[in-house]
């Protein structure tokens with residue numbers, strides 16, 4: 001049923017558009033039988049961790065797919081970041097965006113390196129290279145760019161700046177598995193790039209991550225560090241931690257790789273449908289991917305311009321949640337407004353005008369295999385209804401108590 005009146009909206013007492021909750025970041029799950037087969041095999045083999053055959057095969061397939069020399073699989077993207085940061089020798093201050101998942105900053109702070117937040121470009125949502133140079137100090141040792149939404153950073157410009165100032169350049173590529181920059185797969189840039197294979201990411205291993213690099217020496221160091229510094233039985237030659245990926249995770253990753261083209265096709269089909277059905281909706285801008293590059297289309301990112309829609313991004317989220325469409329506001333309120341950074345740098349926001357604007361405007365919609373064309377149309381119809389009657393809705397919301405409909409947004 002199509003909603004056409006405000007009273008039909010769930011937030012004003014109507015029936016929710018969906019009887020079940022529709023989530024952002026529902027896992028992309030490959031062929032179940034293939035996964036179970038692999039799990040049976042690994043149980044028969046009784047080799048559950050410590051560089052097992054599935055981990056080795058997963059690393060081989062990832063390297064081959066990306067055309068990168070080394071892939072070191074890990075237990076999470078965060079641990080992979082921490083290890084890559086340490087192995088690269090970053091110290092002092094490292095420049096990162098604030099418009100990212102908190103782990104980018106935490107991976108530095110965890111080892112007492114100070115994340116210095118740099119603003120992003122309003123078009124690409126990635127580090128603004130021209131802002132970046134002004135953030136360099138004598139303590140700066142490196143830059144970590146984030147390929148947010150799978151949109152590559154301005155890799156060439158960042159590489160030039162890093163060379164000019166003798167800084168190490170790394171990338172948090174958590175969102176960018178299967179994406180390319182000027183025809184080269186993400187994974188080949190900077191000293192190293194880091195992927196996350198968390199359940200919500202494009203390719204998942206339940207939990208997991210990887211460091212990929214073309215630098216032999218760095219790869220050896222990372223490999224030692226993720227396994228307590230063991231160079232062989234009874235032979236520890238380095239300080240290390242436990243960053244190992246286990247065999248079940250690798251089995252999931254291998255299974256996902258078999259159907260990765262389907263994951264892209266689902267996401268791309270949804271992206272094109274959102275693009276068609278939201279076209280021309282005033283004040284609602286869909287983040288545009290470069291379709292000439294390889295792209296995983298894992299995130300449907302809207303920017304809501306409240307001055308035009310007359311309904312705020314936050315109210316829009318409340319309205320969608322009431323309909324059981326669990327849209328999210330990634331990465332609100334920005335790392336610089338979370339602890340401990342908020343206390344360390346209370347005025348960081350003054351240098352982050354685009355970040356502050358984006359964190360107030362961005363809204364992520366559900367996609368993936370779980371969303372069919374009819375469901376997607378229903379989501380777009382509701383958005384259209386709400387935005388065309390924005391002023392009226394905002395006035396009505398003031399007189400309604402809506403707290404029950406919205407329970408906040410958690411990961």
Ligand SMILES: *Cc1c(COP(=O)(O)O)cnc(C)c1O
Pocket residue numbers: 076077078079100101103104146172174175196197198207208209
């Ligand atoms: C998911 C994510 C991480 C952390 O990865 P985990 O595998 O969850 O530890 C880091 N950075 C970004 C940008 C992410 O989205």
